[in-house]
Structure formats: C-alpha cells, structure tokens
Amino acid sequence: MFQKLDTARFLSHLEMQQMWQRSLRRAKVPLAMSKGFNPHPKISFGSALPVGVASLAEYLDVELRENIELTGLKEKINACLPIGFKVIKIAEIPPKSKPLMAIINRAEYTIEQRVKVCSDDIATITDKFLGQEVITIERETKSGTKLKDIRSGIFSLKAQCAKSELIITTLVQTGSQGNVRPGEVLNTFLGFANLEPIGPEKITRKGLFVNVNGKTVTPLEVLEG
Amino acid sequence: MQNLKQYIQDEILVRVEKPARYLGNEWNSIHKSWDKDKIKMAFCFPDIYEIAMSHLGMRILYGLINKREDFIMERCFAPWVDMEQILREKNIPLFSLESYRPLQDFDVVGFTLQYEMSYTNILNMLNLGGIALEREQRDNDSPLVIAGGPCVYNPEPLAPFVDCFLIGDSEELLPEFLEVLKKHKMGDWSKEKFLAAIKTMPGIYVPKFYEFKWADSGLLQEIIALDDAPSQVKKLIITDFDKAYFPTDPIIPYIEAVHDRIMLEVARGCTRGCRFCQAGIVYRPVREKSPKTLYEQAKKSIENTGYDEISLTSLSTADYSSIKPVIEGLLEKHAGEGIGVSLPSLRVDAFSVEIAKEIQKVRKTGLTFAPEAGTQRLRDVINKGVTSADLEKAVKGAFDAGWTQIKLYFMIGLPTETFEDVKGIADLAYKVLEWGQEVLKNNKNFKRIKVTVSTSSFVPKAHTPFQWEPQNTISELEEKQQYLKSLLKDRRITYNYHDAKTSFLEAIISKGDRRIGKVLKRAWELGCKFDSWSEYFKYDKWLQAFRECEIDPEFYAYRRRDYDEIFPWDVIDVGVTKNYLKSEHRKALQEALTHDCRYEDCPGCGICNRFGVDLEMFRGEQSAY
Numbered sequence: 001m002f003q004k005l006d007t008a009r010f011l012s013h014l015e016m017q018q019m020w021q022r023s024l025r026r027a028k029v030p031l032a033m034s035k036g037f038n039p040h041p042k043i044s045f046g047s048a049l050p051v052g053v054a055s056l057a058e059y060l061d062v063e064l065r066e067n068i069e070l071t072g073l074k075e076k077i078n079a080c081l082p083i084g085f086k087v088i089k090i091a092e093i094p095p096k097s098k099p100l101m102a103i104i105n106r107a108e109y110t111i112e113q114r115v116k117v118c119s120d121d122i123a124t125i126t127d128k129f130l131g132q133e134v135i136t137i138e139r140e141t142k143s144g145t146k147l148k149d150i151r152s153g154i155f156s157l158k159a160q161c162a163k164s165e166l167i168i169t170t171l172v173q174t175g176s177q178g179n180v181r182p183g184e185v186l187n188t189f190l191g192f193a194n195l196e197p198i199g200p201e202k203i204t205r206k207g208l209f210v211n212v213n214g215k216t217v218t219p220l221e222v223l224e225g
Numbered sequence: 226m227q228n229l230k231q232y233i234q235d236e237i238l239v240r241v242e243k244p245a246r247y248l249g250n251e252w253n254s255i256h257k258s259w260d261k262d263k264i265k266m267a268f269c270f271p272d273i274y275e276i277a278m279s280h281l282g283m284r285i286l287y288g289l290i291n292k293r294e295d296f297i298m299e300r301c302f303a304p305w306v307d308m309e310q311i312l313r314e315k316n317i318p319l320f321s322l323e324s325y326r327p328l329q330d331f332d333v334v335g336f337t338l339q340y341e342m343s344y345t346n347i348l349n350m351l352n353l354g355g356i357a358l359e360r361e362q363r364d365n366d367s368p369l370v371i372a373g374g375p376c377v378y379n380p381e382p383l384a385p386f387v388d389c390f391l392i393g394d395s396e397e398l399l400p401e402f403l404e405v406l407k408k409h410k411m412g413d414w415s416k417e418k419f420l421a422a423i424k425t426m427p428g429i430y431v432p433k434f435y436e437f438k439w440a441d442s443g444l445l446q447e448i449i450a451l452d453d454a455p456s457q458v459k460k461l462i463i464t465d466f467d468k469a470y471f472p473t474d475p476i477i478p479y480i481e482a483v484h485d486r487i488m489l490e491v492a493r494g495c496t497r498g499c500r501f502c503q504a505g506i507v508y509r510p511v512r513e514k515s516p517k518t519l520y521e522q523a524k525k526s527i528e529n530t531g532y533d534e535i536s537l538t539s540l541s542t543a544d545y546s547s548i549k550p551v552i553e554g555l556l557e558k559h560a561g562e563g564i565g566v567s568l569p570s571l572r573v574d575a576f577s578v579e580i581a582k583e584i585q586k587v588r589k590t591g592l593t594f595a596p597e598a599g600t601q602r603l604r605d606v607i608n609k610g611v612t613s614a615d616l617e618k619a620v621k622g623a624f625d626a627g628w629t630q631i632k633l634y635f636m637i638g639l640p641t642e643t644f645e646d647v648k649g650i651a652d653l654a655y656k657v658l659e660w661g662q663e664v665l666k667n668n669k670n671f672k673r674i675k676v677t678v679s680t681s682s683f684v685p686k687a688h689t690p691f692q693w694e695p696q697n698t699i700s701e702l703e704e705k706q707q708y709l710k711s712l713l714k715d716r717r718i719t720y721n722y723h724d725a726k727t728s729f730l731e732a733i734i735s736k737g738d739r740r741i742g743k744v745l746k747r748a749w750e751l752g753c754k755f756d757s758w759s760e761y762f763k764y765d766k767w768l769q770a771f772r773e774c775e776i777d778p779e780f781y782a783y784r785r786r787d788y789d790e791i792f793p794w795d796v797i798d799v800g801v802t803k804n805y806l807k808s809e810h811r812k813a814l815q816e817a818l819t820h821d822c823r824y825e826d827c828p829g830c831g832i833c834n835r836f837g838v839d840l841e842m843f844r845g846e847q848s849a850y
Contacts, residue, residue: 007234007248007250010234010238010244010245010248011245011479012243012245015245015479015480015481018481019477019479021533022477022530022531023252023531024531025527025531025532025533025562026252026528026529026530026531031563033563039563041563051244052238052239052244080252080531082250082251082252082479083250199235199236200235200236200239200240202235
C-alpha cells in the first residue's frame, strides 16, 4: 500500500507504472520478468487514478524472481521514490492470488471545491440529491458522448459547506463492474445544489476497498482473512 | 518563488495536458539554494519536455555544472501550447523547472541548437521569459543569452539575438566560460567588458565583434573582425575523451521521453566521411572511450537510474573499435538483471547484423539500415561506402536471424540525382523483399515480411563538401516523392516521406546569415513556433515573413555557390579545411571515393595536424574489420 500525494498526483497511471519499475530497480528489488519478445516486470496496480487526484491508499502487486527479506524493505524502497510517493505497508501475498484489479470494487474520495456562496441547508440538499432514482452524467467515449446513470454506483455521500469551501466525502463504485469518477459526482452535485465553483477542485482518494458479502474491507484485510 | 510554484501547482497544472512536464522534481533532479554569489544558468531546450529530456548534451552539462558548488544549472523547456496560453493570459513569466524562477532572474540563459526548425521556439521562450529578443535591446542587467550544440557551426542566423556562442565540446568550454563570468560578476558588472574579455577565448564567438559586408548582388563581401577579435573562431575540443566527465545519474523523466534509457556515449566523432553529413565533419576527430570506462559508467548508471536498457550512442556505433567485446561484456554483466543493450543505428553490413543478433538475445526490435541512395553511382557520389552486396549480406543475415521487418532510410534530392537513382530506391526495396522470400522460403514467417522505405529530403549543410550545392526545389522533391510512391505499390512495402517545405526552410536557415535573423523574428511575430511539428508548421506565414523582410528565400536554398564565395560560417573554424571540402566536392562529382582514415591513409582533412590532436581509439581483439 502506498500514498500518491503532493506533486505525485500529476503523474498519469502510465507514467506512474514506469516510475515504479525504475524505483524498484533502483531499490534492487529482484523483479520477475514476463516471458516473450518484450519482457517486462510483473507488476499490477489497483484501479487507475485520474491525473491530478491524490491518494492516501493505493495498491500494487509485485512478483519477484526470488524471496527477499521484508524487514527494512519499505525504507529501502521509500529511499528510491520521487517526492510524493511513499510506501505505507508491505505484505506478502500467496503466489496464485487474484490480481488487485479484479478484487477492488469500492473507492472513497474527499472532494474540496471553492464555491461562490454556500447553500444554507447543505444536509437537506444532500438527502435530496441521494433521494434521486437516477443521476445521469455525460461521458466521452471513443464512439461519442454517452449518457450514464451513476446513482447505483454512489454508496454514500456527505457534504459540508462553510466559508465558501465545499467538502464532499463519497464512497463509489470502481473496478471492472463499473466506475464512478469523483469529478462526475462533484459536477452533478454542484449542478443539483446550484453552487457556483471557483477555481479547480482538489480530490483525494482516501481508500480503495473490497466489498465482499456486504462488508467493505481493505485489500490488506482481505489478505489477512 | 514558493508562491509561484504553489499557485501553478494548485491552479494551473490541473488545466494542462501532461502536467508532469512542469513539476521539476524528478528523480536525480538537483535543487540548490539560490545564494547571491552563485552563478545561475538556465539550460534551455527549445522544444517540449519529452524531446528535451532525451538530449544527452543536457545530461552531461547538468551533471557537470551542478557538481560545482558555486554554479547552479536549472532546466527550462518550451511549454506546450496549452501551457503557453495560460502563462500569457495570467502574465506568468516562463520559469525554470527546478526553482520556478523566471528566466530573467538567471545570469545566463543558454540554448542548445539541435535543429534549425526550433529557432522560433527560442525567440518564443525568450519572450515568455521576459527577455528582450535582440541583444542590442537588452541592458547590462539582463541575462546573457548564449548558445551551443550542433547547429552552432553556423551561428549567424541567430547572431542578432545571442550574446555569445560556444563552439565545440561544451563540457570543456562551459565551465571555463562560467568561471570567467563569475570573476566579472564579483566586481562591478559590465556586460560590455565581459564580452570584450571573452572574445579571444578559444571556442567563443561573440557576434557583436564581427561586421558582415554585403555587395549589392547580395553576396557576402567581407567579414570584419573588430577590436582585435580573432578573424576566425576555432572550435574547442576535449582530447582525453576517456577521462572526460560523463553523467551516471541523469534525471529520470516523469513522462516517457523519446530516448528514455541509459545513453552511454562510446565515442565522439566519425571518420566515415559521408559527404552530406555535417556531424561527420564538425565532430572530428574520432575519440573513443575505453571498454573499462564504459563498464564502470554502465554499472553506475544502472544503479542510479533503474533503467532497463543501455543505448550505446555515437554517430556510428558499429565503428567503435571494441564494439563486439563491449556488448558481450555488458550483456554478461547485466543481462541477468533484465538489462538490454541497443544501438541507435546499424551499418549496412554483415558485421552489424552479427552485433544486432547478439543484442536481441534480450530484447527484439526492428532492424533499420540506411543505404542513403538507391544506386551505386549515387552512393559513390555521397561517399557512402556501401555496396549492393553489403546490403544483400546484411539483409539476408537479418532475415536468417529471425527479423521479418526491415526499414530502409534514403535521401532524395542528393547532388547529381536523376530519376534513375530514385527508381534505384524502389529496386532496392523490391530486392530486399526478394531476399527475404528467398531466405524465409519454407518458414512460417514468410507472410510477415515487410519493408518500410523512408526518405528525407537532402538539405545542403554548412561545413560539408555539399555546401556549394543548391537544394532541389520543392516541386522537384515532391515530384520525386510521387514518382517513388508510384513505384512502391506492393502491399508489403510502406513508404514514408518528409514534407519538402520544411526541408526548404531548413536549407535556408542552415546556410543563412544575419539577415535571416530578421525573418526568424518576423515569422515568430506572425505566430510561427513548433515548426518541426507538422500540425504547427505555417509555411504561408514563413513566406509572408520573407516577403515583408524583402529577402529571397531561393537565394539561400537554390543557388549554386562559387568556390571562391565567402560564407557567413567561414568565421567558424571546425578544423577541417575549406580546401579539403572543395576537393571532396570535386571528387563527389567524379564519383570517386575517399576512404576512412581509421583503416587507411590520412586523406588530409586537416583536423589532426591543425588542432594538434589524433584519433583516440581502443582496439579490442575483435575489431570491425
């Protein structure tokens, strides 16, 4: 598990993948390589983070070509990471574990947005917002703009607004079963609440989770059983 | 500049494409405190991050200069158009990546001149950085604007804008230059006195001390050196290349650069003597690094970068005396860690394919050969010592070793070229197909055979035997491109070619003079920038700039020069004599070859005896021949 804060939030998923390969090599982590014409290290990531979004809890799986000592590894890797990246926890996973992408299906975000004037009763507006049967957004795809309902992908949402600062905390769906983007939640909420944004928003992913049988746990907790 | 940095990161970076271009805190980037008595230089590359970060020269100078406690070097690149628009809207000056300081806060703003089509970006960056374009408009406290790099051997088109040019190997020149600057900055700073003092330093060209007189015909009549400036500026070269500084901890770009790997320079200079090639002349003599040095530099680079590929770079890496043992040595040491070795280009011969086979044990890529011309006659004209038999051996060897895609590079518009020579390119492409079919007759890869033909248009360059030659006109080039296209109809052959209009401008600027500076400025005012990006190249604006400046572009590109004509770049002494270039030009027209002095007698180009140098080579047990 690692953090992606500060300027690191501006790296795209692809740029971050490259960064990890090189940093792990600098830390002398013995990466297992794929076979074939163009061998590459076997590293897999949790759900991709949009450019500009920070995160307190990202995950990556690294396959090694030999067993190594875990004690001190975190410090060794952290000494080789660019500003903004930091490993928080390392755990060993069984060789045949499912890839992260396949199991992670929940993401929690806080969204900070300056607005012109706060609404008086943000709690009521939030209730009404969540009371909607359908929340439609427009999404650009390769085949053009498509309409999509994201209501069923929003599991919880809290909003506060004070001194022109709107803060939303929301738990949404992510992963292969469907993906709700934090920017989409913000934009529909601003529209619904009739709030006028000033300047760019600041989004932080607080966590990635796995929902199994109605229980939301972290990927590391899944590992611990 | 904390405030500017915070503001840009909070408010602006979310609005631009690829914001990681502007962060400046990559791994191995160097952030120094801005003390008053340090000399601060911005290294400017007039193109975007991904291209700039591929540049070996910057890696060398950034490491070398920052090693010195009393010097600071930071990077500054051309912002992409979206960023530029925001900077202009919000009135934010162009800033360096490390400390986010405006260009105008530096003592020295230095540009690397990699290609002529980046010159409008230089003007744009100066303007964005709050620095007046013309050197005469800048006051005593404005930064010194300097330039170096391969295009500096004809500095004149940029003479109105640049205070001084560094001619030669900058790892020797730049520290000396900054040293003198430091002494001057410690006293009462006078830019005028400083420029006067350095005008006699080896390798330094200060354009304000040179007056160019033109006849009514437009021809250059005389170059007058003023105030005891040397009549010719000799380039400065490092002689003990093996011991020269080389960076083993380059900055690791956040965004994939065009060349995103360890670049290990095995040699500088080339003795092949291809007559169209400017680098082959201006980087003489050949200086090689010892295998021992290369192994040490490779090991450190791998540890410090985390890269998984080492590119052995030079103008012609297969010519490096110990190339085979060095590749074997590197693979033996590092292949186990998943590190591959690559070469930027291959010679057209069986030996190169041998080497390629060695390398591809780790990683497979395409194979590219550059015969440059389609017929033996024309290859003799350009002194490309390659025969059809060489190509046959190389190509068959490649197919035999498992490659199925061969790329071939050619130039069109070379001196004396006829349509027969152009047809020769197509004939060669078909021959390569045939050879592939022959080798892979009963092979499952038979259907995968592919040949890509790429042509660039010949640009006659300063300091080459072809500097007297006119360029083909745009319509001639386009006609040849279309003719070749009509001949390459097989679906297994792909044909790519360059825009002839860009080549036309390149020819004008690369053989241009001070008067072209006016055109550059006008073109920039009319909105020209990123000229090497086809989507931003505005040919009509360039033509308008020429018209408004009353300068005939064809005078520069299409005119055959006389042997006794004085060239603007004659003010620079690259070591190779003009007489030698003349004799090479004559030999070209006679289709006569000049052999490589590495293997045969000295043809007398002049560099070794005139500069008191010699070829520096380390022959391994398995030399190329």
